Amino acid sequence: MYWYERLVVAVLVVAGSFVLEGFRRKMIARMQTRRGPPLLQPVYDMLKLLEKKSNVEVSALARVLPVLALICALAIALLLPYSFLRFDYDFVLLGYLFALLCSLQIGCALASRSPLAFQAAAREMALMLGYLGCFFLVILLFLAKGNVVSMKDYALDLAVIQMPIASFILLWSGRALLRIAPYDAVNADVEISSGLFSEFSGKEFAFLEAAEFIKNFAFYWIASFLMFGKYMLFGLALLLVINAVVQATSARYSTKHALRNLLLFSLIAFVDFVVLKFLGIG
């Protein structure tokens, strides 16, 4: 893949992430009998935030980390597997970037020196113990099922039917990565304001929000790629709808309850992996 092709695709991914966020907000609003914001509201918000100055004194680190988070998210956008284009990088690098992005977001919270953000960071660190391992295990399950070692060789179509348990766990644990109900303890606004980003405003907040949208889009892309293969665009829409419905109809789990669930899913995924890899069942 040429560098300019990859750049074009990355730009499309970034644009798509904003539109996806707009669709998500609209869908949830409709389920709540509201009209909801315009589809391009995330874009309008971003443009507005970029022209504003930060009104809170934050440290130099808190000014740098949001930029790094955005760069990390853009790197993820560059490395996403596209079923109709060659994907040159191994999943390990992609997984590393996801973990790095979450760590940078935690770093932003800690650098902001806000007690509310500290609480959010503590919650995020606790949940990462659950969802990151679960997420990677499940992806390995899909790769094992496809009998490949790298995502560039992955060619299963409709693996969602062949691997319902793994698909369910990927979707469910992904909600912790996406920070949506019922795993939105990190963003519990009634408890800790905006959570990790409660002290950020202006450009820094814009960068962090953009990184969050790209990360969310990347998750949907990877999940639909793994579960639906060449039908991934249909799968992406389906997963978005399912997650919106679950988000609209769920209350928030406490951090303890969420972590318990995620660790249980990790255990199930591990057992499934062992059964598949070593016993050849599934």
Add this chain to the structure above:
Amino acid sequence: MASKTIWPVGPQHPAIDEPIFLKLELEGSTVKDVELNLGYVHRGIEKLVEGKLIETALYTVERVCGICSHSHANPFTEAVESVLEIDVPAKVKYQRTIIGELERMHSHLLWSAVMMRELGFETEFMFFMHEREKVLDVFEELTGNRLFHALNFIGTSRVNFMRDDLIRAEKKLDIDVEHYERVVKNQRGVVERLKGVGKISKETALEYGLVGPVARASGVEFDVRKADKYDAYGNVEFKLVAREEGDAYARMLVRFHELKESKRILEQVFASISYDEGIPKRSDYQIVEGVGMARIEAPRGENFHFVAIEQNKVKRVKIRTPTLANILMYSELLKGADVTDVPVIIASLDPCFGCLERVLVVEDGREENLSGREFKEKFKGAEICTGMKD
């Protein structure tokens, strides 16, 4: 060993709808100590009404709270009527009962919405607010206003409800409480966040003198409507439900039950109110000197008004709101709780800080109204009922 941190909650906080400042001392994520600071919405209503004519004072007292405005106007009116020894006609009593129960429904629906929001269940928050709008529409239809109804005059009502008004009102009140109760009970996230959280035993509830749904959820079977049978409550059948668990979940279930009972009461009142009987015209009265008191069951519990009148003017009014009775529980409940449960515990007690802000002088009994700062300076070191420490 976990480090200690001070966690400020308020005076502006997403979890709290009205300003209050809670200084939580945390060890790790457990609350070790709580300092409660009030005074942000103290408006000096008791001082404001001193020297005012009764009708003017009634107008002011109704504005103690927006959610339970009639729950303040009613005991004030009844306290004055007790001085005049007036027994209002049945129609007036029934009308006061209608507005009182509608207010209870409104308050509990609003509470349910707020609680769902505290638990991150935004959709249910929206739906409860949607249902609340039906009650507010009925208020507007019957009294002309959504919140401050101004229904009461001394000895009579401002409005005479006619048959068509109440038929329309009854049609609008098609709120399926059972459905919402089922939805909430089937939500694992809700049940898990509420069960076992903020437990108050019956003994503690009696010791602290708790009132309202908070007390009933801890097994204290007391309701002023049953005890005093004021207004039309002597003529209607309704169940008083108390639960034993005493946790936030029990408090939620008690409020859902009260919503259902309010609907039952309204059905009975709508069926038995007389339309042939009119309401008396406003008449002049003269009170040279007199003292009256009355209590009613507001949505949050027993609301008590004491009124001293001289030459038709209010000499003193003392309001003991249900939140004032329950406020001491906040500090005790939050100690030992996890910090994530703090908004849930506060919300489950359904505080109304606008109602709560009263000055209580307990040391030497002199009648004085002081600002928060003057009070602290004057009574430095004294144990005071608001829970403030010095």
